[in-house]
Structures are given as C-alpha cells and as structure tokens.
Amino acid sequence: MADTPPVERFLTGIWTSLGGDIGLLAGVATTGSGDLPSAFAVSDLAADCIGAAGLAVAELIAVRGGDVPMVRVDRRLASFWFDMTLRPEGWSIPSAWDPIAGDYQAADGWIRLHTNAPHHRDAVLAVLRTPADKAAVTGAVSRWRIDDLEAAVVQQGGSAAAMHDLAAWADHPHGKAVASEPLVWLDDGDEAPAADWSPSPERPLAGIRVLDLTRVLAGPVATRFLAGFGADVLRIDPPGWDEPGVIPSVTLGKRCARLDLRRPGDRRTLEELLASADVIVHGYRPDALSRLGLDAAARRRIRPGLVDVCLDAYGWTGPWRGRRGFDSLVQMSSGIAAEGMRRFGGGKPRPLPVQALDHATGYIVAAAVVRGLTRRARDGVGSGVRTSLARTAALLTAAPRAEPGEAFAEVADSDFGSAIEVTGWGPARRLRPPLDVAGAAMRWDRPANPLGSSEPVWLPR
Numbered sequence: 001m002a003d004t005p006p007v008e009r010f011l012t013g014i015w016t017s018l019g020g021d022i023g024l025l026a027g028v029a030t031t032g033s034g035d036l037p038s039a040f041a042v043s044d045l046a047a048d049c050i051g052a053a054g055l056a057v058a059e060l061i062a063v064r065g066g067d068v069p070m071v072r073v074d075r076r077l078a079s080f081w082f083d084m085t086l087r088p089e090g091w092s093i094p095s096a097w098d099p100i101a102g103d104y105q106a107a108d109g110w111i112r113l114h115t116n117a118p119h120h121r122d123a124v125l126a127v128l129r130t131p132a133d134k135a136a137v138t139g140a141v142s143r144w145r146i147d148d149l150e151a152a153v154v155q156q157g158g159s160a161a162a163m164h165d166l167a168a169w170a171d172h173p174h175g176k177a178v179a180s181e182p183l184v185w186l187d188d189g190d191e192a193p194a195a196d197w198s199p200s201p202e203r204p205l206a207g208i209r210v211l212d213l214t215r216v217l218a219g220p221v222a223t224r225f226l227a228g229f230g231a232d233v234l235r236i237d238p239p240g241w242d243e244p245g246v247i248p249s250v251t252l253g254k255r256c257a258r259l260d261l262r263r264p265g266d267r268r269t270l271e272e273l274l275a276s277a278d279v280i281v282h283g284y285r286p287d288a289l290s291r292l293g294l295d296a297a298a299r300r301r302i303r304p305g306l307v308d309v310c311l312d313a314y315g316w317t318g319p320w321r322g323r324r325g326f327d328s329l330v331q332m333s334s335g336i337a338a339e340g341m342r343r344f345g346g347g348k349p350r351p352l353p354v355q356a357l358d359h360a361t362g363y364i365v366a367a368a369v370v371r372g373l374t375r376r377a378r379d380g381v382g383s384g385v386r387t388s389l390a391r392t393a394a395l396l397t398a399a400p401r402a403e404p405g406e407a408f409a410e411v412a413d414s415d416f417g418s419a420i421e422v423t424g425w426g427p428a429r430r431l432r433p434p435l436d437v438a439g440a441a442m443r444w445d446r447p448a449n450p451l452g453s454s455e456p457v458w459l460p461r
Contacts, residue, residue: 177318189382192305221362
C-alpha cells in the first residue's frame, strides 16, 4: 500500500510537545490500515508514538549535517508491538496477572485491585481482612464504597483505582490537574563535557550508555527502543524482583543486573554507573532516588550533561501526584474503561485491548531521550524530561472517538521475523520491527534474557 501522510490525530502534538521542528513531520509516513477494537483511536496512537520516536532518531542522524532520513511506520505491526512481541517455541510465558488482580463490583460501582507485586497484594488483603481467595475478596469488596476502598488501599501502600466515567474524571480535582499539565515537561540541563561522541548513520545510538531504572512497562518499552538503535542499555533491579509475564518481551537488546540500593557498596556502584552514563530513565516514585541522595541536582553533579528522563503514573501536580499506579489503574481512573463499557456494553469495565498507555508513554519517553541527545550534540547541554501515563491517557481521550475501522486480522506467521531468537528461556520468534528509518535498521544485538543475568558494568565503548 502506498505511503500516507502522518496522522494528525496525535503525531503533531507529540512532536511539538518534545520541542521538535514541525517542518520535519512531512518526513514521516504510515503504511497499512485497520484498527485494534476499541472505543478510542489506539492504533493511531501506536503508529504516531512510534513515528515520533523514529523521527527523533532520524533528526539525530542529521545533527552533524545532511538530510533527515525518511521514517515509515507499519500501522499493523505498530499496533501489535503494543502487546507481547515474541512467540515462544516449545516453552510458555506465564500470565502477567496475579490471581487476585482484577475488576470488582463494590457497593456503588467498580474498582480495580492491582496485586501483581506481593506487597501490593498484602496491602489489599490487609484492608479487606480476607485470605488470598478470589471469592473471599469479591465478597469483601461488595460491602465497600469504591472511593473508600481506593483510599484505604492506597493508604495501606497498595494500588487500586475506582472507575470514573469521562465526565467525572474531567471534574475530578486530579483529572483537572492532569489536563492542565503539558504532555512532556522539558527542563534545561547543565553544560555537557566536550563532545566525544557523534551518531553513526547506520547505528545512531551506538556508544550511548542508558541506565535503566524502570519496571513494568512504559520505561522498559522506551529502553528496548533505544537498544534497537544500538544503545548499551543496562537495567538495574533489586534482588528478588521479577516480572515473568513481560520480561521476555521487554529485555530484548539489554543487559540486566541487580543491585541492592539499601547497601552502601551497591549504592556506590550505581553512582559509578551514573557517572559514565549518557542517559538515565527512571520510573520509581518521585521521591525514591532523592531518599538515596540522588535527587535531580545530585544526578547532574555526578554526570554533567545527563539526559535525565522520569516517568510516573498519575502526573506531577494535583492531589494524586506521586501516587502508585499502573496502566490498568489509570484506565479506570481516567474514564477509559467506563467509556469502553458504555460503547460496547457487557456490564463490566472495558479497558483498551492492549496496555496502550504504557506502550505509548514508552515511545514518547524514547523520543524524548533521543531529542535530548540531539540537543546535547548540537548545543552542548543536558536535559530533564518528565511525563506520565495519566497525561498520555488525556491525550488519547481528548481525540475524537470515531467508529473504529476494519479490525486487524490475528497476528500471523508473516508478522514475525524468520530468525530464531535464542532467549534466556528458550527459542522464540520476534515480531518484525514496526519502524523503518532509512539507512538505520532497527535491530537488537542480544536476545532477551532474565533479570540479574549480567554484571552491573558498562561495555567498553
């Protein structure tokens, strides 16, 4: 199918929020047609977020002069990359969901409990005073009001979200705060050391070191993208942490190490890694690094010229700033699940067909990182960036909700690459890349591997 101009629904807003030159948008084209089934324009969002990240790579390639290469996005593959990206051969990926996690009918509406992390499950069970039994939890939730239960779980250190419709969220104090935030907060960094790196047209992020302090799912999506263009991505997790339902999909191209940041020696190791990093992407709660003595000022002092990108769930202002959250919870809070139920019926919350807030935010983060590297190469300064799942939700829900087009056919063998990826769990086939930046193939130099499978050191440049 012939290339089509970029969809104006999201791409222009994303690119301009990143400070990008609007004149470059003509260099992005999409191919294909079809939609994921949703009350919202999820496939448009997928294609446009990936297109924005690709355009950032193209701009970086041209930073030392020359033409900006053409960017093409496959709409079908972009939509599928918003879900699981590999097909195991002879093994299986466990469910991403704890048995207690899910939507529950309370006395006055619906609430979602997020219990994938053991401490979050413990918080929910402590509030409800029930064992880890689905029927017992269902009965206990039915006696609560949704706002009261949400508040109690959050107070206990857990994660939950009452379902609001779009109008209620627009009138909610935090909904108003999120709507008034920019999609991307851009802050000036400090002066970078003399440039000792420039992008290669064929492998534009080769030589770039990315310190990845993120967990499910937006941050890992961002750093997977960066690894696809050559970045040395080093992910750091605490001892014992795992995300078995998503790790085979998102650790592609990365090395994964463990540090216990409660130990002074491991904390010094993290600081040493940061001192040699070009980029840090972190998705901890906003005060977590500060408690370790690594607030934004300290990070800039340790690594002048750092491209420092932070994401969170519910945004940076308003009464819920800093609240724990995940894609499925933000969909409940922001009216997405309620609108899906209204449009499609069924009497239950109807979320998006994929965790689109996570994935879209991940590609926005990736675009922000690459634009930060462009600015550092061009102007000699670092940058600070913040964004959130809730603000991405606002971007999606503000778009016109037209009737979806023809639904994509199921993922087919032809959507996967022919090569076998020898992952840390077994052989698999990976979806073909959804993006083509002319002259710079999107490819990964190492297969997906488990958390903790590497040492916390940088590769030689």
